[in-house]
Amino acid sequence: MWSLIKVELYKIFSRPRTYIAFGAIAALIVVIQLGLKIDGDSYANFLMKDINDTLTVDGKVLNGYLICYILLQLLLVHVPLLVALIAADMISGEANLGTLRLLFTTPYSRTHWVLAKFIAASIYTILLLIWLAFLALFVSMWVFGTDDLFLMKSNYVVLIEQNDVLWRYVGAFIFASFALLTVTSLGFLLSSLSSNSIGPIVGTMSAIVFFTILSTLNIPLFTLIKPYLFTTHMNNWKEFFDIQVNANNEAITGSILNIAKIKTSLVVLTLHIILFVSASIIIIKKKDILS
Amino acid sequence: MFGVFCYYVMSVIKVQNISKHFGSLKAVNDLSFEVQAGQVFGFLGQNGSGKSTTIRMLLSLIHPTSGSIELFGKRIEKNREAILEQVGAIIERPDLYPYLSAKEHLQLFAKVRKQKIGESDINATLEKVGLAHRAKDKVQTFSLGMKQRLGIGIALVHNPSLIILDEPTNGLDPQGIADIRQLIQYLAKEEGKTVLVSSHLLSEIEQVAHQILIIHQGKKMVEGVTKELLDPEKRVVQIITNDDANTLQIITAASFSNYLLPRSEGVFLKIPTNEIPLLNEVLVKAGIGVLGIETKNSLEDYFLQITSNA
Numbered sequence: 001m002w003s004l005i006k007v008e009l010y011k012i013f014s015r016p017r018t019y020i021a022f023g024a025i026a027a028l029i030v031v032i033q034l035g036l037k038i039d040g041d042s043y044a045n046f047l048m049k050d051i052n053d054t055l056t057v058d059g060k061v062l063n064g065y066l067i068c069y070i071l072l073q074l075l076l077v078h079v080p081l082l083v084a085l086i087a088a089d090m091i092s093g094e095a096n097l098g099t100l101r102l103l104f105t106t107p108y109s110r111t112h113w114v115l116a117k118f119i120a121a122s123i124y125t126i127l128l129l130i131w132l133a134f135l136a137l138f139v140s141m142w143v144f145g146t147d148d149l150f151l152m153k154s155n156y157v158v159l160i161e162q163n164d165v166l167w168r169y170v171g172a173f174i175f176a177s178f179a180l181l182t183v184t185s186l187g188f189l190l191s192s193l194s195s196n197s198i199g200p201i202v203g204t205m206s207a208i209v210f211f212t213i214l215s216t217l218n219i220p221l222f223t224l225i226k227p228y229l230f231t232t233h234m235n236n237w238k239e240f241f242d243i244q245v246n247a248n249n250e251a252i253t254g255s256i257l258n259i260a261k262i263k264t265s266l267v268v269l270t271l272h273i274i275l276f277v278s279a280s281i282i283i284i285k286k287k288d289i290l291s
Numbered sequence: 292m293f294g295v296f297c298y299y300v301m302s303v304i305k306v307q308n309i310s311k312h313f314g315s316l317k318a319v320n321d322l323s324f325e326v327q328a329g330q331v332f333g334f335l336g337q338n339g340s341g342k343s344t345t346i347r348m349l350l351s352l353i354h355p356t357s358g359s360i361e362l363f364g365k366r367i368e369k370n371r372e373a374i375l376e377q378v379g380a381i382i383e384r385p386d387l388y389p390y391l392s393a394k395e396h397l398q399l400f401a402k403v404r405k406q407k408i409g410e411s412d413i414n415a416t417l418e419k420v421g422l423a424h425r426a427k428d429k430v431q432t433f434s435l436g437m438k439q440r441l442g443i444g445i446a447l448v449h450n451p452s453l454i455i456l457d458e459p460t461n462g463l464d465p466q467g468i469a470d471i472r473q474l475i476q477y478l479a480k481e482e483g484k485t486v487l488v489s490s491h492l493l494s495e496i497e498q499v500a501h502q503i504l505i506i507h508q509g510k511k512m513v514e515g516v517t518k519e520l521l522d523p524e525k526r527v528v529q530i531i532t533n534d535d536a537n538t539l540q541i542i543t544a545a546s547f548s549n550y551l552l553p554r555s556e557g558v559f560l561k562i563p564t565n566e567i568p569l570l571n572e573v574l575v576k577a578g579i580g581v582l583g584i585e586t587k588n589s590l591e592d593y594f595l596q597i598t599s600n601a
Contacts, residue, residue, distance in 0.1 A: 098386025289352040
């Protein structure tokens with residue numbers, strides 16, 4: 001099995017297309033960091049304009065932790081689209097090239113190949129996330145320094161001490177890996193149904209957009225299905241940055257406000273991954289390889 | 292283990308009554324045949340006759356609608372992985388990864404074999420298929436013929452005992468075709484491999500195959516030993532003249548009419564080789580300008596022979 005994964009990884013990282021996503025993420029992050037470095041103070045003032053009259057904040061608001069949070073808010077919505085470029089091409093791309101029959105005439109079962117391809121696509125996804133974490137978190141910490149994390153939520157503010165932040169990002173990135181692996185597995189499933197790459201790539205992107213819209217609409221009919229949609233849970237990495245308070249309304253260091261929500265989301269996302277990958281295996285096992 | 296097994300079992304491939312239906316289309320219809328160990332088996336048929344579908348079923352890429360397939364004495368659907376370890380194949384087009392080099396292809400496919408395949412085996416395979424000088428070049432720069440050679444290299448890199456080559460000379464120039472023919476003969480004679488080679492051109496197969504099977508519209512038309520089937524004593528020839536109508540009259544009058552083959556255009560005969568000079572002499576004496584006498588040995592002609600005899 002490991003041989004198959006190595007073969008798949010070799011193929012993924014031999015293609016120029018693979019590096020588009022790494023390049024796109026780097027370009028976006030560097031541009032945003034550069035903009036905030038040059039004109040960050042006016043951005044911070046804009047963020048704080050509503051509370052400046054009632055609250056005095058000492059220290060550096062626009063620090064590496066806040067920059068990372070801003071970047072994740074912006075990018076974690078778009079990274080799935082980059083993930084789809086590779087994941088949705090894993091099987092359909094080979095069917096289109098005609099190389100699927102070369103793989104399926106080797107002494108390994110189709111299940112082995114499908115799993116190897118999924119694991120390889122997942123490794124790509126995780127590497128993309130690590131790259132994102134490195135640029136968004138560590139480079140921001142280096143460029144902007146660190147301080148307490150001050151977040152403006154819809155009707156309240158959250159202040160997390162700087163020694164209580166880093167582990168939350170680790171948790172958020174682990175959670176984001178589940179969200180992105182769900183997208184990987186969806187792209188993979190659509191890939192198993194097609195003999196060209198365009199359909200599954202567009203299909204994956206469309207599915208994400210479609211279900212995201214359903215997840216955000218507050219219509220009673222959709223409310224019933226919302227808890228079962230993976231898109232409802234994909235953004236719950238933010239829960240790591242909601243903190244419990246004590247009776248004096250002071251933040252409890254090391255706490256998470258709604259850990260049950262995170263657990264539920266992880267279960268739903270994991271079930272989606274299992275469902276999508278299992279369906280891919282069944283489809284490929286039954287498929288006549290005609291291309 | 293498998294090699295020892297092959298020694299005792301004569302039939303390397305045993306196909307029994309396989310059919311494959313795609314909706315209402317019967318791509319393969321109740322086909323049966325056997326390929327013996329060490330044999331070069333020619334699998335012939337026109338384009339769309341069901342050759343590739345059959346080969347895909349042999350390799351378990353397609354599930355048969357009915358019938359059974361045994362390779363090395365074992366059912367393919369139950370022993371797929373053990374069987375495919377001993378099989379090397381190219382199917383139709385040489386589809387490869389354009390962004391990888393020839394050597395990278397062989398290295399990747401060596402990795403997915405259970406036996407150890409070293410660098411020297413890979414280099415030897417590149418030599419065998421004539422790609423050693425382009426080993427490091429990306430496949431996207433290759434001609435169709437070079438891709439075909441690399442496809443054959445992938446089929447051979449793990450030293451399989453059964454080699455299945457589906458239209459291996461597609462896209463090759465005459466020298467390339469001769470090289471592949473030589474390679475097939477070498478694999479069978481010197482290395483004792485069993486080779487199933489498919490083509491729509493009889494001329495490619497007749498020089499290498501011990502046994503021939505011809506299929507048409509998914510059905511077996513004829514099967515037998517190559518030498519017996521092709522009957523070199525009688526050849527199909529086309530008489531190219533400046534006056535076909537007169538030529539036909541003269542041939543009929545000169546008692547060659549039994550050899551005439553019904554065709555809408557041109558003059559074709561199935562005639563004993565030693566009577567061709569006499570026919571030429573008769574035509575020339577009658578004032579016909581004989582522009583040429585061409586031996587026709589295409590599969591289409593052979594089909595016509597079979598059907599006209601039936």
